[in-house]
Amino acid sequence: MSDTRVARQQDAMLVRINDLHYARGTRKILKGINIDIPRGKITTIMGPSGCGKTTLLRLIGGQLRPSQGGVTIADQNVHALNNTDLYQLRKRMGMLFQSGALFTHLSVFENVAFPLREHTNLSESLIRALVLMKLQAVGLRGARRLMPAELSGGMARRVALARAIALDPMIMMYDEPFTGQDPITVGVIMQLIRLLNDSLGMTSIIVSHDVQEVCAISDRLYMISDGYVVGEGGPDQLKQSDSGWVRQFMNALPDGPVPFHYPAPSYAQDLLQGLD
Amino acid sequence: MLDWLQNIGQAGLRVFQRLGHATLFMLQILVSIPVLFRHPRLLIHELYSVGVLSLAIIVISGLTVGMVLGLQMYNTLVDFGTEDSLGPVVALSLVRELGPVLTALLFSGRAGSALTAEIGLMKATDQLSVMEMMAVDPLKRVVVPRYMAGVISMPLLAAMFSAVGILGSYMVGVGMLGVDDGAFWSQMQDKVMLDEDVLNGVIKSIVFGMAASWIAVFEGYDAVPTTEGVSRATTRTVVHTAFAVLGLDFVLTAIMFGDQ
Numbered sequence: 001m002s003d004t005r006v007a008r009q010q011d012a013m014l015v016r017i018n019d020l021h022y023a024r025g026t027r028k029i030l031k032g033i034n035i036d037i038p039r040g041k042i043t044t045i046m047g048p049s050g051c052g053k054t055t056l057l058r059l060i061g062g063q064l065r066p067s068q069g070g071v072t073i074a075d076q077n078v079h080a081l082n083n084t085d086l087y088q089l090r091k092r093m094g095m096l097f098q099s100g101a102l103f104t105h106l107s108v109f110e111n112v113a114f115p116l117r118e119h120t121n122l123s124e125s126l127i128r129a130l131v132l133m134k135l136q137a138v139g140l141r142g143a144r145r146l147m148p149a150e151l152s153g154g155m156a157r158r159v160a161l162a163r164a165i166a167l168d169p170m171i172m173m174y175d176e177p178f179t180g181q182d183p184i185t186v187g188v189i190m191q192l193i194r195l196l197n198d199s200l201g202m203t204s205i206i207v208s209h210d211v212q213e214v215c216a217i218s219d220r221l222y223m224i225s226d227g228y229v230v231g232e233g234g235p236d237q238l239k240q241s242d243s244g245w246v247r248q249f250m251n252a253l254p255d256g257p258v259p260f261h262y263p264a265p266s267y268a269q270d271l272l273q274g275l276d
Numbered sequence: 277m278l279d280w281l282q283n284i285g286q287a288g289l290r291v292f293q294r295l296g297h298a299t300l301f302m303l304q305i306l307v308s309i310p311v312l313f314r315h316p317r318l319l320i321h322e323l324y325s326v327g328v329l330s331l332a333i334i335v336i337s338g339l340t341v342g343m344v345l346g347l348q349m350y351n352t353l354v355d356f357g358t359e360d361s362l363g364p365v366v367a368l369s370l371v372r373e374l375g376p377v378l379t380a381l382l383f384s385g386r387a388g389s390a391l392t393a394e395i396g397l398m399k400a401t402d403q404l405s406v407m408e409m410m411a412v413d414p415l416k417r418v419v420v421p422r423y424m425a426g427v428i429s430m431p432l433l434a435a436m437f438s439a440v441g442i443l444g445s446y447m448v449g450v451g452m453l454g455v456d457d458g459a460f461w462s463q464m465q466d467k468v469m470l471d472e473d474v475l476n477g478v479i480k481s482i483v484f485g486m487a488a489s490w491i492a493v494f495e496g497y498d499a500v501p502t503t504e505g506v507s508r509a510t511t512r513t514v515v516h517t518a519f520a521v522l523g524l525d526f527v528l529t530a531i532m533f534g535d536q
Contacts, residue, residue: 058405061408061409063405063408063409087411087413088411090408090409090410090411091410091411093409094409095406095409097402097405097406098402099401099402101401101402101403101405101406102403103403104401104403114410114412115410115412118410118411118412119411160406
């Protein structure tokens, strides 16, 4: 492969995760993850609950430190940055938390205005215009005076999305955006993710275990299980994969490489012990 | 026996580890205090919720304590024919000891526990994490204004407690029990020294304010982000503050009044 082609390919990758290890205490969660996330695309990281998907997002955002390996965003090694540079990088990143994480003491308007007030010196009228534009994009301009406690789960997530895109980030990370939502809200969020990604020229990273939804909107998928990447490719490639891990996950099979039973001693032995 | 010793050793290590963590946290707070000059509104908002909203409990408690003190002291002093000394006795008790100590204990129950619960719940609901991801330091935005509001409010609340307490003892002593009005105030003016008694009381209340606010914000920030974790952290705030205030009170009293 020519040098120019290699350079162009590297340039196409906005986020590079290289041999990433992470352990919590003695428990190893990630055991050498390699993921490349292309610029301007929607990349989804899938995997069963508790496999370290959210941990991976926090590692990308620099909120956690890996025990080995690293994450590079736009040629910057996230975990080698000092605090000031890390905060500069985070101004160009948005994250939608699973819970929405709205500030409960602020109204919808003030929640969306929060990053603008913190990081810009814009006039009040300009902040108002920008907040209304972001709320219009998620369809909640009319709810700007409501408090977070007055919002449904889906509305709260859309407000959190408007807040996350307030500074027009280059990367948007979504942590389980569809979990616990009704089908209409799921459809709305799916549409918003695709629309915002394409219209704002962002790069989106989704962490989810909702197979149908992510297959419908993602350009590329990675599957994580037991701390390793066990499958990668486009939605169709993953659906036809021979890997037992991938097949069990994609077809929602109750048993397979991810066992139904939590590790335990022999069932008969356990029952007989109780007869003493 | 060995297990028992091992458990004690581990518990001791955990205590020192946490103390070290809390000390580093405190240093970070102190370094970050200048941020309040750029965002004074954050401090004003917290002064309202920490200080102004604690006024009711401080005033009512101060009045009650003062009235009880007046009654109890009068019954003792009258046996020796020195009931005219009621004013200075009550004032010295309040200004030197009861004002700062009781205010700190009430402060921890009303405002300290609220600070811990608020910060702990913000952590449990990812509000602190989302701030970090928005490149806003939660220590500067959330912790420092609350800590400084506690430090500033405490001496003011203690002064209020002592003033209202003296008023309460005046109502009981002069109003109900017939102590001479002039003697009550003039003896108080004669015996209570600004540079010794009042100033030392103010120093105590500032030290208690620093300790109570430090414990409250640290427990909230360090809370396990679950319902049970926040609940335990809130309890720890009240218990640890009580121990810290009573311990510090003894040390400060020994330093200030030990050689008299």
